Amino acid sequence: MVLMAFHAVAQNTTIPGGPTFRDFLRFSCSELNIQRIDPLVTPGLVPSPHLHQFVGGNALASTMDPSLNISEKATCTTCTFSEDFSNYWTAVLFFKHRNGSYHRVPLMGNLGLEGQRGGMTVYYTAPYDKKTKVTAFKPGFRMLIGDPSYRAPSPNPNEFKSIAFRCFTTPWGPAPANSEIGGPWDTREFPSTPCPYGLRVNNFFPTCWDGVNVDSPDHKGHVAYPVEGTFEGGGRCPDSHPVKLPQVLYETIWNTSAFNDPSMWPTDGSQPFVFSTDDRTGYSWHGDYLFGWKGDALQRAMDNYCGVDCPVLEKQSVEKANECAKAPVVDEQVDGWLGALPGQ
Numbered sequence: 001m002v003l004m005a006f007h008a009v010a011q012n013t014t015i016p017g018g019p020t021f022r023d024f025l026r027f028s029c030s031e032l033n034i035q036r037i038d039p040l041v042t043p044g045l046v047p048s049p050h051l052h053q054f055v056g057g058n059a060l061a062s063t064m065d066p067s068l069n070i071s072e073k074a075t076c077t078t079c080t081f082s083e084d085f086s087n088y089w090t091a092v093l094f095f096k097h098r099n100g101s102y103h104r105v106p107l108m109g110n111l112g113l114e115g116q117r118g119g120m121t122v123y124y125t126a127p128y129d130k131k132t133k134v135t136a137f138k139p140g141f142r143m144l145i146g147d148p149s150y151r152a153p154s155p156n157p158n159e160f161k162s163i164a165f166r167c168f169t170t171p172w173g174p175a176p177a178n179s180e181i182g183g184p185w186d187t188r189e190f191p192s193t194p195c196p197y198g199l200r201v202n203n204f205f206p207t208c209w210d211g212v213n214v215d216s217p218d219h220k221g222h223v224a225y226p227v228e229g230t231f232e233g234g235g236r237c238p239d240s241h242p243v244k245l246p247q248v249l250y251e252t253i254w255n256t257s258a259f260n261d262p263s264m265w266p267t268d269g270s271q272p273f274v275f276s277t278d279d280r281t282g283y284s285w286h287g288d289y290l291f292g293w294k295g296d297a298l299q300r301a302m303d304n305y306c307g308v309d310c311p312v313l314e315k316q317s318v319e320k321a322n323e324c325a326k327a328p329v330v331d332e333q334v335d336g337w338l339g340a341l342p343g344q
């Protein structure tokens with residue numbers, strides 16, 4: 001499986017023949033809130049076991065039944081494609097000071113998307129041949145990548161290959177702009193040295209669907225990765241999951257610059273970053289997806305093989321997207337120096 005990074009393809013350092021901004025939707029979704037709920041894995045449980053960072057539509061709630069009409073309920077979204085009321089969420093990154101205190105690491109905007117307020121970059125890709133059709137997600141669809149309990153590589157090799165960290169030792173580098181994710185410059189666990197220009201994690205969701213179920217007990221069984229080739233190259237889906245979906249990718253980037261001072265790092269030489277799951281390996285990274293595009297907007301974009309500029313979709317300014325937010329239902333401190341991770 002060849003997974004490409006798309007974060008900097010506008011620069012001159014692109015690989016000839018590599019993906020360009022014409023090959024995928026790529027947009028910012030700013031922070032909606034940061035709190036301990038999980039409408040997919042622990043619906044109704046308030047607070048949920050660990051902290052998540054949420055972006056997308058403000059229909060977000062601790063319980064979101066598949067029958068909920070999300071685009072009707074939501075009144076704003078933090079995404080710049082304004083018909084996208086989906087919710088996207090992940091684990092939260094903390095820095096553990098050698099004195100034992102924790103501090104949440106702030107998120108930062110991506111290259112070309114610097115104006116966003118926290119949050120992440122979201123991609124939807126159709127195969128690069130601009131011929132292969134994908135079927136947009138159905139109302140109520142949701143899925144999960146990764147597992148908060150992992151402290152070692154995922155037992156699913158495809159899932160393992162679909163998550164990687166990059167430590168930015170130069171602005172958006174050191175690797176070429178549209179370089180393969182998971183190459184020699186990437187790690188599958190937290191990097192062991194400071195990342196002066198930030199830390200990024202990518203997660204690519206499965207792209208094959210069983211065609212029937214909008215969810216499954218583990219939130220994974222209704223989807224699968226291609227059995228051969230790559231999604232981008234039109235790789236074949238398994239017979240059990242024959243329907244090609246758009247490829248959803250989250251790019252989450254932290255501004256680590258306040259935490260690079262070695263005098264704050266552990267004295268034993270270990271690395272100081274920890275996920276909200278109380279995981280210091282990095283393997284518990286997980287991303288949750290709850291589809292919420294209005295009407296046929298996503299299908300329209302995929303049928304038109306939209307790039308970053310997508311005239312068939314409605315847009316809003318990043319300033320407008322930044323204004324959308326929702327007060328957390330769990331009222332607890334998540335910022336500043338903390339004595340313990342929330343819920344841990």
Ligand SMILES: *[C@@H]1O[C@H](CO)[C@@H](O)[C@H](O)[C@H]1NC(C)=O
Pocket residue numbers: 011012
């Ligand atoms: C990229 O290449 C073009 C054409 O060669 C040049 O005009 C432009 O200045 C370059 N941009 C950067 C950021 O190097």
Ligand SMILES: *[C@@H]1O[C@H](CO)[C@@H](O)[C@H](O)[C@H]1NC(C)=O
Pocket residue numbers: 069071072139
């Ligand atoms: C959601 O509500 C909108 C507006 O009322 C309607 O057009 C759409 O068909 C509804 N979607 C579903 C899946 O019920």
Ligand SMILES: *[C@@H]1O[C@H](CO)[C@@H](O)[C@H](O)[C@H]1NC(C)=O
Pocket residue numbers: 097099100101337
């Ligand atoms: C750890 O260091 C931070 C930053 O100097 C400080 O604010 C915090 O109170 C310290 N924690 C403890 C337990 O001393």
Ligand SMILES: *[C@@H]1O[C@H](CO)[C@@H](O)[C@H](O)[C@H]1NC(C)=O
Pocket residue numbers: 108109255257258
């Ligand atoms: C990163 O954080 C530092 C403070 O530690 C701040 O000065 C800088 O502007 C931030 N950079 C971005 C891109 O947010």
